[in-house]
Each structure stands twice: as structure tokens, then as C-alpha cells.
Amino acid sequence: MENEIKKRIKDSKRIVVKVGTSTLTYPNGNLNLNLMNRLAWILADLKNQDKEVILVTSGAIGVGSKSLNFKKRPTITREKQAAAAVGQMELMHIYQNFLGEYNQKVAQILLTKEDFRAGERKTNTNNTLETLLEFGVIPIINANDTISTFEIEFSDNDRLSASVASLLNADLLIILTDIDALYDANPKTHPEAKRIAYVEKVTDEILSMGGEKGSEFSVGGMETKLLAARKCYDHGVIMAILDGSDPLFIEHLMEGQDIGTVFDCKK
Numbered sequence: 001m002e003n004e005i006k007k008r009i010k011d012s013k014r015i016v017v018k019v020g021t022s023t024l025t026y027p028n029g030n031l032n033l034n035l036m037n038r039l040a041w042i043l044a045d046l047k048n049q050d051k052e053v054i055l056v057t058s059g060a061i062g063v064g065s066k067s068l069n070f071k072k073r074p075t076i077t078r079e080k081q082a083a084a085a086v087g088q089m090e091l092m093h094i095y096q097n098f099l100g101e102y103n104q105k106v107a108q109i110l111l112t113k114e115d116f117r118a119g120e121r122k123t124n125t126n127n128t129l130e131t132l133l134e135f136g137v138i139p140i141i142n143a144n145d146t147i148s149t150f151e152i153e154f155s156d157n158d159r160l161s162a163s164v165a166s167l168l169n170a171d172l173l174i175i176l177t178d179i180d181a182l183y184d185a186n187p188k189t190h191p192e193a194k195r196i197a198y199v200e201k202v203t204d205e206i207l208s209m210g211g212e213k214g215s216e217f218s219v220g221g222m223e224t225k226l227l228a229a230r231k232c233y234d235h236g237v238i239m240a241i242l243d244g245s246d247p248l249f250i251e252h253l254m255e256g257q258d259i260g261t262v263f264d265c266k267k
Contacts (some may be wrong), residue, residue: 002198003264004125005198005264006255006256008139008171008238008252009238009240009254010254010258011094011096011171011174012051012170012171012172012238013050013052013143013169013171014051014052014054014169014170014172015046015051015052015053015054015171015172015173015174016053016054016055016056016134016156016161016163016164016165016167016168016169016170016172016173016174017039017043017053017056017173017174017176017250018053018055018056018057018058018092018157018160018161018173018174018175018176019039019055019056019057019059019176019226019244020058020059020157020158020175020177020178020244021057021058021059021061021062022079022244022247023035023175023178023244024036024057024058024059024062024063025062025063025066029062029063029065029066029068029091030066030090031059031063031094033094034051035244035247036094036095037097037098037139037248038067038247038248039098039132039176039247039253040098040099040101040102040104041097041102041247042247042248042250042251043099043104043138043222044099044102044103044104045251046250046254047104047136047138047147047220052133053138054129054133054138054139054141054164054165054168055095055138055139055140055141056141056157056161056265057091057095057140057141057142057157057179058142058147058148059087059091059142060084060087060091060142061073061080061083061084061090061145061175061249062083062087063081063086063087063090063091064083064084064085064086064090065083065087065088066089066232067083067086067088067090068082070083073227078159080116080145080201081145081146081147081249084145085146086169086195088108088110088145088146090141091142092106092108092140095140099138104138104140105135105136105137106130106139106140107137107138107139107140107165108140108142109128109129109132109139109140109141109142110142110143110146111141111142111143111144111160112143112144112147112156112162113163116167118162120152125167126167126168127170129164129167132167135189136245138161138198138215140158141161141164142157142229143157143160149164152232155185155192158175158224158225158227158228159227159228159231160220161173161175161214161228161238162227162228162229162231162232163231163241165232165235165239166232166234166235166236166237168236168238169235169236169237171238172237172238172239172240173205173228173232173237173239173240174240174242174250175225175236175241175252176227176240176242176243176244176247176249176250177225177241177242177243177244178243178245179241179242179243180242180243180260181195181197181224181241181259181261182195182196182199182206182209182222182225182226182241182258182261183195183196183209183244184196184209189258195261196261197258197260197261197262198261198262198264199229199262199263199264200259200264201233202204202226202229202230202233202263206226207223207226207227207230208233209222210222210223210226217255225241229241229263231267232263232265233263233264233265234265235265235266236265236266237265238262238263238264239259239262239263240253240260240261240262240266241260241261241263241266242259242260243259243260
């Protein structure tokens with residue numbers, strides 16, 4: 001990774017962090033509370049460095065599915081929406097408790113694709129988020145799965161996080177996931193696969209490297225992350241994919257360590 005982009009990452013003022021279902025939960029679907037606490041600590045520490053932080057979280061359907069005793073992610077839309085309604089409450093309660101321990105204020109924002117289309121709703125969405133950031137609040141954003149089937153069917157909030165980063169003219173989007181980087185082959189089935197540390201531009205060849213989705217409680221795979229990287233490129237946002245098993249990797253990235261995969265953007 002070039003020194004120039006390392007400096008741009010280190011100097012990032014407005015940072016969006018996205019965490020996925022497979023990162024937030026154990027394989028059995030229960031929340032990984034230890035990881036969520038460490039993530040809260042890292043986000044609070046970024047705030048203490050006078051950086052603006054936005055968290056985009058998945059997990060509502062997965063957590064709600066567990067609470068409603070589904071053995072796996074439901075397939076019927078109304079059941080998914082019910083699970084999202086239950087899981088979102090649990091997620092926000094935990095985030096508020098953990099971040100509150102580090103003296104951080106949080107706000108819940110639930111969005112759909114309609115909130116990013118040109119017009120009054122997009123303006124209102126941007127104004128609300130900008131105002132929250134001005135007051136030092138960490139917005140916690142999720143897709144409004146209880147009313148929107150688009151988000152349920154087509155992503156695990158990777159593209160949502162890219163839309164948020166683009167809307168807010170963020171400097172950096174960090175996607176925490178269950179794989180530590182983009183590889184030239186699936187490392188779970190090809191041990192010889194090589195990590196791709198830096199991507200200058202998301203080409204069709206890069207997009208073809210997208211693999212399968214994560215756990216049975218999640219939707220997103222590498223393909224949605226690469227689509228998010230392409231959107232970020234077009235809007236001047238650096239994006240990084242990091243191993244979500246230890247939120248401390250965020251700090252390592254900000255320090256300039258060569259980890260994960262960094263996607264450059266239009267300058």
C-alpha cells in the first residue's frame with residue numbers, strides 16, 4: 001500500500017464503519033457481546049481523536065431470528081420483517097449501553113433506498129445526519145427492513161454503507177467482515193490464495209472475484225462489498241475491507257499497517 005494513501009487514511013476526518021451479521025454473531029446466531037464492546041471502545045477512541053464516526057450495522061434479522069427461535073434465517077418476507085423489528089431493538093439497546101460506557105451519544109437511523117434518491121427525502125436524510133454529527137452523536141444506521149423488502153432481499157448493508165459514505169462525503173468507509181481481505185481465490189477452499197492489498201479501481205475483473213455469502217444468518221458476500229467499493233470510488237471515498245474478528249484492526253489500519261484490502265477512489 002502506497003505511503004500517499006496511508007496518509008490519506010490516517011488523516012480521514014469522517015469515517016463510516018460497517019459491521020455485518022456474521023461478524024456480530026457467533027455461528028449459532030447469538031450476539032458476540034465481547035466483540036461489540038471492543039467495537040464500541042474503538043469507535044469512542046476515534047471520536048476522542050476529533051474524528052466523526054458513523055456506524056452502519058447489520059444483524060437485526062439475524063438477531064431477531066434467534067430471539068424468535070428460528071433455526072436459520074427465515075425465507076418468508078413477513079417473518080424476516082418481524083425478525084428485523086425484534087432484532088433492531090436488541091441491537092440498539094446493546095450499542096447504546098456499550099457506547100454509553102465510553103461517554104458517547106448515539107442515534108438510531110433506519111433507511112431505505114428511497115432515502116438516497118434526489119429530492120426532499122434525500123435532503124432530509126442528509127440534514128439529519130449532518131446535524132447529529134455536529135452535535136457529536138454517533139449515528140447508528142440500519143436498513144429499515146420492517147417496511148422495505150429491497151434491503152432484505154439484495155444486500156447485507158454493504159451497499160447501504162457505501163450510499164451513506166457517498167451521501168455524507170466521507171473520507172473513509174471500513175467494512176468489517178468474516179474474511180480479512182479480498183483474495184485472488186476463495187481462501188476458505190484454496191489455501192494458496194493470495195491477498196490483494198491494494199485495488200486502484202474496481203474493474204469487471206475485480207468484480208468477478210466476488211464469492212459466496214457468509215453465515216446462514218447473513219445475506220452479503222464479497223460481491224456486495226466490491227459493488228460498494230465501486231460506488232465509493234465514483235464518489236471519492238476510500239474503502240477498506242478488514243477482518244471483523246478484532247475491531248482493533250481499525251486502529252492498525254489508521255496507523256498505516258498493511259492489512260486487509262484498501263480500495264482507492266477518484267481524486
